[in-house]
Amino acid sequence: MTGEHTAPMSAHSTTSPAVLEATGLGKRYRGTWALRDCSLAVPAGRVVALVGPNGAGKSTLLHLVAGLIAPTQGVVRVFGEPVGQRSSALARVAFVAQDKPLYDGFTVAEMLRFGRLLNPRWDDALARQRVMELDIPLNRKVGKLSGGQQAQVALSIAVAKQPELLVMDEPLANLDPLARHDVMRSLMAAVAETGLTVVLSSHVVSDLEETCDWLIVLNRGRVQVSGDIDDLLAAHRVLSGPAALADTVTARIPVISDSRTERHVTLLVRNGQGAPTLDPRWNARGVNLEELVLAYLRRPDAASLPRPVLIDS
Numbered sequence: 001m002t003g004e005h006t007a008p009m010s011a012h013s014t015t016s017p018a019v020l021e022a023t024g025l026g027k028r029y030r031g032t033w034a035l036r037d038c039s040l041a042v043p044a045g046r047v048v049a050l051v052g053p054n055g056a057g058k059s060t061l062l063h064l065v066a067g068l069i070a071p072t073q074g075v076v077r078v079f080g081e082p083v084g085q086r087s088s089a090l091a092r093v094a095f096v097a098q099d100k101p102l103y104d105g106f107t108v109a110e111m112l113r114f115g116r117l118l119n120p121r122w123d124d125a126l127a128r129q130r131v132m133e134l135d136i137p138l139n140r141k142v143g144k145l146s147g148g149q150q151a152q153v154a155l156s157i158a159v160a161k162q163p164e165l166l167v168m169d170e171p172l173a174n175l176d177p178l179a180r181h182d183v184m185r186s187l188m189a190a191v192a193e194t195g196l197t198v199v200l201s202s203h204v205v206s207d208l209e210e211t212c213d214w215l216i217v218l219n220r221g222r223v224q225v226s227g228d229i230d231d232l233l234a235a236h237r238v239l240s241g242p243a244a245l246a247d248t249v250t251a252r253i254p255v256i257s258d259s260r261t262e263r264h265v266t267l268l269v270r271n272g273q274g275a276p277t278l279d280p281r282w283n284a285r286g287v288n289l290e291e292l293v294l295a296y297l298r299r300p301d302a303a304s305l306p307r308p309v310l311i312d313s
């Protein structure tokens with residue numbers, strides 16, 4: 001059923017200690033809720049895809065995790081500690097903002113020196129090695145690098161801080177497909193070397209399919225889906241068959257998306273426990289990550305099980 005999903009099966013359990021945990025988390029800007037009633041837990045060592053349409057609240061959630069803004073409601077914990085101004089756990093978190101935190105007038109070497117001065121856990125050899133392996137000249141001004149090279153420098157700086165949780169807000173934005181692939185490959189190499197947990201937001205779901213193993217879907221400020229990607233894919237399937245039979249399925253199985261012509265219907269459904277035997281005229285197949293995400297985004301009222309496992313701290 002999950003054959004189309006190429007991410008390696010993870011040995012992690014959903015009940016391993018949560019690196020990141022939100023409970024009833026909400027953020028209001030003046031009269032508008034950017035994030036509401038957000039509860040989720042991410043186990044250690046996961047690579048998390050945070051997806052959702054424009055204005056869904058992704059940046060707001062990531063800024064709350066990084067301690068850059070304070071919640072209006074609820075709490076977010078990293079490594080079991082509530083995030084706040086005095087949170088020592090934030091020393092274990094690196095955040096790469098959407099508008100890469102680089103200074104155009106600095107050379108790459110100066111950016112690395114800056115990183116070394118600001119970060120007590122800085123690994124200078126690692127930073128230089130990563131930049132040189134990518135053939136990025138140390139003496140070039142950051143403003144003269146390509147978008148892909150700038151993303152790689154920002155990633156190298158973040159990794160050199162030796163975080164245990166790396167939070168990246170749209171690291172792939174404005175990059176061409178090859179640069180996106182290269183950045184994701186670099187990120188995966190860092191994950192393989194260090195075992196760090198990564199949360200990254202993106203609009204391009206297909207870029208995440210091979211590398212991420214945990215999915216969070218935000219829609220209109222609410223969490224619709226949070227869970228292990230393999231589990232989520234296994235819990236859904238696509239049914240296609242005669243339109244005349246559609247009502248027999250929709251009455252018995254939770255339908256996330258429904259696309260019909262006069263004679264034919266395609267349904268993306270959630271497998272309930274004890275899923276009913278279907279008429280042989282139905283054709284069933286597995287879903288891929290992009291289909292799953294799109295189906296939920298089209299139905300903001302739908303939420304997926306399993307619900308996040310919250311771990312007592």
Ligand SMILES: Nc1ncnc2c1ncn2[C@@H]1O[C@H](COP(=O)(O)OP(=O)(O)OP(=O)(O)O)[C@@H](O)[C@H]1O
Pocket residue numbers: 029030032033034052053054055056057058059060061
């Ligand atoms: N500083 C702010 N002041 C007022 N409203 C804000 C502020 N930051 C975000 N918002 C609002 O909160 C909502 C969520 O915004 P957010 O940037 O978190 O979404 P997003 O999912 O990251 O969007 P995008 O994909 O477009 O970057 C939006 O309606 C946005 O206009």
